[in-house]
Amino acid sequence: MNDSRDPVDSAFDALRSQRWAAGNHNLELEDQLMQEFNNRRTTPRFARSRTLLIALGVVTLGGVAFAASGGVAQLKNWFVTVEINGEVSQVQLDENGENTFTVDNADGSTATVHIQKSSDMDNDHTSVRVSVVGDGEHAEDEEVRITGKRALQWMPEILSEDVLGDAEPFDSWMDEDGTLHELFIIDPEDGAGSNLYIATTDPVSEETAVTLAAQTPMSLLAGDVEPEIELGDDGTLTIRLDDGLGRIREMKLMIRHAQPGEGADLDDPFHFETPDGNIKVVIEGEEDEEM
Amino acid sequence: MEMDLGMRATASAPADDERELILQARREPQAFAVLYRRYYSGIAGYIFRRVGDTHVTEDLVADVFVAALGHLTQYHHRGLPFGTWLYRIATNRVNRWARRERARLVQSLVIDPPVEPASTDSKARAEHARLSLLALKPKYQAVLALHYLEGMPVTEVARTLGCREGTVKSRLARGREQLRQRLEQRRSRS
Numbered sequence: 001m002n003d004s005r006d007p008v009d010s011a012f013d014a015l016r017s018q019r020w021a022a023g024n025h026n027l028e029l030e031d032q033l034m035q036e037f038n039n040r041r042t043t044p045r046f047a048r049s050r051t052l053l054i055a056l057g058v059v060t061l062g063g064v065a066f067a068a069s070g071g072v073a074q075l076k077n078w079f080v081t082v083e084i085n086g087e088v089s090q091v092q093l094d095e096n097g098e099n100t101f102t103v104d105n106a107d108g109s110t111a112t113v114h115i116q117k118s119s120d121m122d123n124d125h126t127s128v129r130v131s132v133v134g135d136g137e138h139a140e141d142e143e144v145r146i147t148g149k150r151a152l153q154w155m156p157e158i159l160s161e162d163v164l165g166d167a168e169p170f171d172s173w174m175d176e177d178g179t180l181h182e183l184f185i186i187d188p189e190d191g192a193g194s195n196l197y198i199a200t201t202d203p204v205s206e207e208t209a210v211t212l213a214a215q216t217p218m219s220l221l222a223g224d225v226e227p228e229i230e231l232g233d234d235g236t237l238t239i240r241l242d243d244g245l246g247r248i249r250e251m252k253l254m255i256r257h258a259q260p261g262e263g264a265d266l267d268d269p270f271h272f273e274t275p276d277g278n279i280k281v282v283i284e285g286e287e288d289e290e291m
Numbered sequence: 292m293e294m295d296l297g298m299r300a301t302a303s304a305p306a307d308d309e310r311e312l313i314l315q316a317r318r319e320p321q322a323f324a325v326l327y328r329r330y331y332s333g334i335a336g337y338i339f340r341r342v343g344d345t346h347v348t349e350d351l352v353a354d355v356f357v358a359a360l361g362h363l364t365q366y367h368h369r370g371l372p373f374g375t376w377l378y379r380i381a382t383n384r385v386n387r388w389a390r391r392e393r394a395r396l397v398q399s400l401v402i403d404p405p406v407e408p409a410s411t412d413s414k415a416r417a418e419h420a421r422l423s424l425l426a427l428k429p430k431y432q433a434v435l436a437l438h439y440l441e442g443m444p445v446t447e448v449a450r451t452l453g454c455r456e457g458t459v460k461s462r463l464a465r466g467r468e469q470l471r472q473r474l475e476q477r478r479s480r481s
Contacts, residue, residue, distance in 0.1 A: 007474040008467050011420035012439040018417050020336040022345060025328045029353050033327060036360055037320040088383055090454050 081282040159210045164197060178203030183213075185220050194220040309373055317363050327356055330374055333441075334381050340440050341385050341432065343421045351388060355381045378437065378451045386429035423473040431466030434459050 081090040169182035180201040187194050201208045315322035334355055339348040358380050424432055437448045438459075445463070449456045 006471075008471050010416075011423065011470065011474055012435075014413060014416040014420045015340050015424070015440055017413055018340050018343070018421075020332060020339045020348070022335070022349070023332075025331040026335075026349065026352070029331075029349070029356065030324055030327060032353065033356055033360060034320045034324065036357060037323060083383075088379055090452055 159197070159212060161199070161208060161210055163195075163210060164199065169199070187221050196220075313363070313373060323360060323363070326373065330377050331356075333374065334377055337378065337436070337441050338381055338385055340421070341424075341436050342388065343418065347388065351381070351384050354384050358384075375447065375451050378441075378443075382433050382437070382451065386433060389425060389429045389432060392425075420474075423470060426473050427466060427469050431462055431469060434462040435466045435470065438463060 081088065083089075164184050164186070167184050167186055170185050172180060172182040174180050180203070182199045182201075184197040184199065185194050186197065196213045197210055198213045199208050199210045312322055312326060316326055331352070335348060335352045338351050338355075339345070342348055342351065355377060359377060424435065427435075433452060434448055437443045437451060438445065443451065445456050445459050448459045452459070
């Protein structure tokens, strides 16, 4: 072998020489697939075709730099991977920290995925928001909020209680430690949709922190029927809207708090998926290798 | 550059034939079996060259085709060849596996006996190359493997991964450089 060859090219040559020698197809796997096919055919179609049309993910990532294995990495960009019903799209944010693309749903409707990155005034944390909005008439909607803790600091934006005005909470629930959570739905005057706020009151200090949990593209309050709110055992908040014409839209809000240190390694990206696995979001930072 | 059977099938399969086959495969298992046989060796070869283990490859190939079967109704024939879609699923599965296994694989790279670059043992050289590749971040592994091992042009890699061509090019350049560093580290140790 010529030792002067580029070692990278030599490595690829060596790998290309590795052939899959176990045959042109695997009959056992083919049988399994045929059995799987028949099993799926006997499963009720509705159970398989539930399309989740709204997913909203927000992950708050600490700092423009955070600890990666072996040191502190400067983050240059974000890669966001969104998988909806098996359709995988990986996107890199543009210079404005945004990207929008569309995904076709099984029912023929189109879901629009919008990703936006923003930083606060001090640039000490960065938020990446992923929202998937569909227009399927009969499909269910699901909304996911993700909050991630990275490195040394994580802090959701605490809003003034003034944003709640005189609104009454739609629902409230209490943790085992006595922390009170109240859900407010408010339609902003300058927007078409609704803002969902969660007010959390500490049982000891009795201080209340208000955070914006989600924003919906359509108003939840515009119809004649008030939404039904239900908190599941898994922490999923389900908001059910009946438009009075027999059409029911469901939105599920999931609040996911990352464990301390989770996702702090660049090679272990923050990921989240809905319990049914239909929507998966992975957010990973790209380190600036030139720094 | 040599292309694997799966990619040749992607390139040569008549679009209309495949479109009809995919529609049939939503209803008829035998039509899905035709697609499976058409792409099995290409997908298996791609996965095998990345993971290097027959059993892991078989498991991942099964995952890919079960996922494809489950999501066939969501696959839309809009210029994205069926084979590209399968490679996308396969890349996702292998990247997930690589993330889990990477720490162990990097360790095996450290304790693995050095291989002389001029070694004539092609299997050993391939294993050394594979471990060096697996030490990179999965996003670099994927573009390098699809482009240099599977023979996909940059545009095809971009479509497979669902990202921009510029992203693929920059990952190729960085991935090559990082792979070179890994290989040269081993070379200096030997």
